[in-house]
Amino acid sequence: MELIENIQFVNIIEFLxxxxxxxxxxxxxxxKNFDLFGAFTIGFVTAIGGGTLRDLFIGVTPFWMLNxxxxxxxxxxxxxxxxxxxxxxxxxxxFFLFDSIGLGLFVVVGAEKTLAMGFAPWVAVxxxxxxxxxxxxxxxxxxxxxxxxxxxEIYALACVAGAIFFTMGYALDLNIVVNEVATASIxxxxxxxxxxxxxxxxILKGEKxxx
Amino acid sequence: MELIENIQFVNIIEFLxxxxxxxxxxxxxxxKNFDLFGAFTIGFVTAIGGGTLRDLFIGVTPFWMLNxxxxxxxxxxxxxxxxxxxxxxxxxxxFFLFDSIGLGLFVVVGAEKTLAMGFAPWVAVxxxxxxxxxxxxxxxxxxxxxxxxxxxEIYALACVAGAIFFTMGYALDLNIVVNEVATASIxxxxxxxxxxxxxxxxILKGEKxxx
Amino acid sequence: MELIENIQFVNIIEFLxxxxxxxxxxxxxxxKNFDLFGAFTIGFVTAIGGGTLRDLFIGVTPFWMLNxxxxxxxxxxxxxxxxxxxxxxxxxxxFFLFDSIGLGLFVVVGAEKTLAMGFAPWVAVxxxxxxxxxxxxxxxxxxxxxxxxxxxEIYALACVAGAIFFTMGYALDLNIVVNEVATASIxxxxxxxxxxxxxxxxILKGEKxxx
Numbered sequence: 001m002e003l004i005e006n007i008q009f010v011n012i013i014e015f016l017x018x019x020x021x022x023x024x025x026x027x028x029x030x031x032k033n034f035d036l037f038g039a040f041t042i043g044f045v046t047a048i049g050g051g052t053l054r055d056l057f058i059g060v061t062p063f064w065m066l067n068x069x070x071x072x073x074x075x076x077x078x079x080x081x082x083x084x085x086x087x088x089x090x091x092x093x094x095f096f097l098f099d100s101i102g103l104g105l106f107v108v109v110g111a112e113k114t115l116a117m118g119f120a121p122w123v124a125v126x127x128x129x130x131x132x133x134x135x136x137x138x139x140x141x142x143x144x145x146x147x148x149x150x151x152x153e154i155y156a157l158a159c160v161a162g163a164i165f166f167t168m169g170y171a172l173d174l175n176i177v178v179n180e181v182a183t184a185s186i187x188x189x190x191x192x193x194x195x196x197x198x199x200x201x202x203i204l205k206g207e208k209x210x211x
Numbered sequence: 212m213e214l215i216e217n218i219q220f221v222n223i224i225e226f227l228x229x230x231x232x233x234x235x236x237x238x239x240x241x242x243k244n245f246d247l248f249g250a251f252t253i254g255f256v257t258a259i260g261g262g263t264l265r266d267l268f269i270g271v272t273p274f275w276m277l278n279x280x281x282x283x284x285x286x287x288x289x290x291x292x293x294x295x296x297x298x299x300x301x302x303x304x305x306f307f308l309f310d311s312i313g314l315g316l317f318v319v320v321g322a323e324k325t326l327a328m329g330f331a332p333w334v335a336v337x338x339x340x341x342x343x344x345x346x347x348x349x350x351x352x353x354x355x356x357x358x359x360x361x362x363x364e365i366y367a368l369a370c371v372a373g374a375i376f377f378t379m380g381y382a383l384d385l386n387i388v389v390n391e392v393a394t395a396s397i398x399x400x401x402x403x404x405x406x407x408x409x410x411x412x413x414i415l416k417g418e419k420x421x422x
Numbered sequence: 423m424e425l426i427e428n429i430q431f432v433n434i435i436e437f438l439x440x441x442x443x444x445x446x447x448x449x450x451x452x453x454k455n456f457d458l459f460g461a462f463t464i465g466f467v468t469a470i471g472g473g474t475l476r477d478l479f480i481g482v483t484p485f486w487m488l489n490x491x492x493x494x495x496x497x498x499x500x501x502x503x504x505x506x507x508x509x510x511x512x513x514x515x516x517f518f519l520f521d522s523i524g525l526g527l528f529v530v531v532g533a534e535k536t537l538a539m540g541f542a543p544w545v546a547v548x549x550x551x552x553x554x555x556x557x558x559x560x561x562x563x564x565x566x567x568x569x570x571x572x573x574x575e576i577y578a579l580a581c582v583a584g585a586i587f588f589t590m591g592y593a594l595d596l597n598i599v600v601n602e603v604a605t606a607s608i609x610x611x612x613x614x615x616x617x618x619x620x621x622x623x624x625i626l627k628g629e630k631x632x633x
Contacts, residue, residue: 026415029361035412037368038361057474057484063269065334082415123487129612142348144357147564152462157459157471193408201457204448204504237626240572246623248579249572264481274477276545293626353559355568 011069014109017102018070020095022048022077025139027088030081032143039081042139044074049135054110058117080105100191103155103185107132107162112180113171121167128163129156133185154194154201162187222280225320228313229281231306232258233288236350238299241292243354250292255285255351259347265321265338269328311402314366315395318343318373323381323391332378339374340367343398365405365412372397424550433491436531439524440492443469443519447561449510450501454565454598461503471557476486476549480539481601522613525577525608529554529584533592534602542591550585551578554609576616576623584609 025046029039029118048070052062064070081088088095110131114124133149133156140147149156162183193199236257240250259281263273275281292299299306315329321342325335344360344367351358360367380390404410451461470486477484486492503510510517532553536546555571555578556565562569571578584605591601617619 030415032357032361033414034361034413037365037371037412039415040359041361041367056267056478056486059483061270065268065330068331068333070339071333082483085416119487120490122490122493126493141352141563141566142358142361144352144355145565147460150454150456150463150616154459158438162285179485181467201459203455203457204452204456204461205507241626243568243572243628245627246526247621248576248582248626249569250626252572252578268480276541277480279542279544282544282548296627352563353569353572355563355566399617 004154008189013101013105015069015073016098017072017075017105017160017177018047020098020102021135022074022089023081023095024099024136026081028139028143030085032198036078036087040074040078042142043077045070045142046135046139047074047077049138049150050106050131050133051110051137053134054114054131057130058114058119058127059119060113068166096195100188101184103132103159104162104187104211107159107187108180108183111163111183115167115170121171124170125160127164132156132159132162151203155191157201158187158190158194161190170173223300224312224316226280227309228286228316229258230291231309232346232415233285234292234299234306235310235347237289237292239354240295240349247289249286251285251289253353254288254355255282256353257346257350258285258288260349261317261342261344262321262346264349268341269325269330269338271324282309294372307406311399312335314343314369314402315334315419317393318376318398319391320360320378322374322394326378326381335378336374337380339377342368343367343370343373349363350417362414365410366402368412369398369401369405372401396405424624430524435523437491437495438520439527440469440495441499441502442520442524445503445510445517445558448500448503448559450561452507458500462496464564465499466493466496467494467564468557468561469499471555471560472528472553472555473532474538475556475560476553480536480541480549482535482539486545486630488581490557493506518617522610523606525554525580525613526584526609529575529601529609530588530605532586533588537589537592545615546589547582547585550588551581553577554581554584563575573625576621577613579623580612580616583612 022043025043026039028046029042034042048062050065052064057060072172084091097115107128111124111128115121119127136155137149165186166179166183169182174182233254237250239257240253245253259273259275259285263275267274270414273357274410290403295302316337320338322335325338330338348358348360376397377390377394385393443524444465446463448461451464454460470484470492474484474486506513529550532603533546533550536549537543541549558577559569559571587608588601588605591604596604
């Protein structure tokens with residue numbers, strides 16, 4: 001009973017995270033005047049791209065091919081942006097929260113699935129990071145823009161920190177639910193604090209001489 | 212005997228479709244002054260990119276690794292553009308027809324292969340669409356141009372319409388050859404009519420405020 | 423004993439090649455003012471991207487997920503560029519040599535692994551080429567720059583030549599070590615001579631009329 005409630009809670013969070021990721025993709029597409037098909041595709045890729053890369057790498061069927069909920073979340077995101085276009089901006093902070101929560105959950109799912117497949121802990125750290133942050137990277141490539149995660153915020157680093165924590169907790173036999181919640185919290189907090197205090201990673205300056 | 216003739220007919224169509232897709236890639240590469248290797252690669256990716264993504268997603272060996280005919284079709288396309296460069300423009304409409312026929316066939320192959328692997332109907336619709344339209348998307352990414360399918364024509368929508376028809380026909384136990392021919396016809400007709408009457412999907416306008 | 427020495431020698435070469443490829447990625451990232459995470463990611467993708475595509479295509483787990491040495495080589499490359507930034511330019515020729523040696527080895531590994539999986543010789547030629555040259559292509563896509571291999575040098579052609587030689591040697595039952603060394607030498611020499619004498623493939627000029 002409790003377990004079912006827990007699963008339902010995770011499913012709701014996952015739906016909200018997918019929805020928030022898709023919203024960010026659809027809005028980005030709208031800045032490039034894409035048509036509805038383009039906007040949907042960008043939204044979907046943003047939401048499922050990271051997990052798809054992970055699944056191809058660890059050798060399983062991409063998760064979204066086994067459950068249509070991610071498709072529905074993206075369609076809903078497209079509809080939402082269409083209907084409430086100019087209100088979306090005011091909801092900026094709400095979406096930022098959903099997006100951060102989704103990020104936390106994606107990192108947990110990515111690391112956990114990789115460990116469950118028997119890969120080494122450092123692979124789980126990479127896959128947790130890819131799951132959380134490479135959907136946005138693919139989105140940026142599709143609109144031919146230099147990926148944001150390579151230049152702004154410590155988005156990716158929040159994933160790395162969370163994935164390292166989860167993998168260590170797993171190795172130390174930490175209770176799985178505690179580990180999941182703690183990991184997601186680390187990702188979410190790091191992300192929120194990074195944006196609030198404008199934490200950045202050092203920039204790698206170009207050489208004086210041209211390549 | 213009839214079956215063999217049918218297979219041979221499909222093979223010829225498939226060769227022509229691959230050839231037409233490769234031509235579009237090679238010509239696009241020539242606008243960017245690529246060298247012969249670059250032009251060949253872009254042509255090949257345009258022709259086989261969509262089906263390759265599909266095969267990676269459904270977990271089978273990419274189709275072009277099992278039969279060199281797609282390689283030959285691309286080499287022939289490169290040779291053709293080299294020899295008849297300034298005549299290619301006059302053949303514009305012929306290539307458009309080949310391209311549309313190839314599109315129809317690619318959608319059929321994509322949806323059918325996915326259903327044969329036991330995936331859900333809605334997955335088959337997505338895979339039919341990917342097979343038909345994502346080769347062109349990969350081509351555009353390789354030449355760092357915003358993918359055309361996100362902004363122009365209802366190229367992708369013709370794939371979606373055909374893939375939905377095929378999947379429904381499959382569920383209703385429609386005769387497979389009838390289903391294949393009807394699906395391809397829907398894709399080809401939708402595409403031709405869309406170009407002729409300049410059908411477009413609505414554009415998703417950007418928000419007034421910046422992201 | 424001899425075999426172990428041979429394996430260790432190959433491992434050292436592979437490490438140097440990965441290091442050189444990663445250096446090229448990190449330096450390219452620095453021209454775009456990426457942060458450390460971005461620079462690391464670009465370096466890693468440059469080093470392992472070609473082999474990863476190959477492994478996904480031939481249906482095995484990406485090689486770098488089974489051994490952390492590629493991760494370490496990339497971290498070392500990042501550190502190296504950070505510490506010796508303005509000296510890196512003076513080491514240009516040394517890196518060019520490492521890079522060429524890495525290229526030779528990557529082509530051998532790519533072709534050999536593909537043949538070992540039972541694919542046709544022409545598939546091995548393609549996979550050898552992809553292993554050697556598609557990491558740089560992915561690097562260029564991530565920084566939204568038209569891939570260099572489509573326009574400059576005969577980088578990719580050196581891979582093709584080597585991969586064809588290896589595949590023919592394999593078919594003719596040439597001693598494997600002799601074949602490996604000869605193939606790598608062909609790739610390395612072709613690349614060095616191509617740069618020295620500025621060999622280029624013919625450019626495919628654009629059509630007079632617009633597409």
